[in-house]
Amino acid sequence: MGSALSSFLEIVELVNGDIVLQRADGDGEALMTIRFSDESKTYMPNGRLEVARAMIHAGIETASQMQFVKSDLEDEDRDLESPRILH
Numbered sequence: 001m002g003s004a005l006s007s008f009l010e011i012v013e014l015v016n017g018d019i020v021l022q023r024a025d026g027d028g029e030a031l032m033t034i035r036f037s038d039e040s041k042t043y044m045p046n047g048r049l050e051v052a053r054a055m056i057h058a059g060i061e062t063a064s065q066m067q068f069v070k071s072d073l074e075d076e077d078r079d080l081e082s083p084r085i086l087h
């Protein structure tokens with residue numbers, strides 16, 4: 001996963017209508033695939049790429065926040081494990 005963070009990413013709409021997040025160099029498989037149903041395509045015939053971009057951005061932000069919370073919880077766990085002296 002470290003290499004994914006160090007390379008540029010791009011959002012691409014494939015011929016079949018799927019939208020993928022992939023490394024700009026094209027190495028490896030898609031990191032994420034978004035597939036809209038036929039019904040949803042009728043509601044947004046021209047806006048799928050923008051919706052997919054917003055979904056990806058929200059996912060990255062959420063993952064980042066979750067990592068931050070996980071780090072805070074691990075710090076709290078370490079504090080609880082340290083020996084305490086009761087006076």
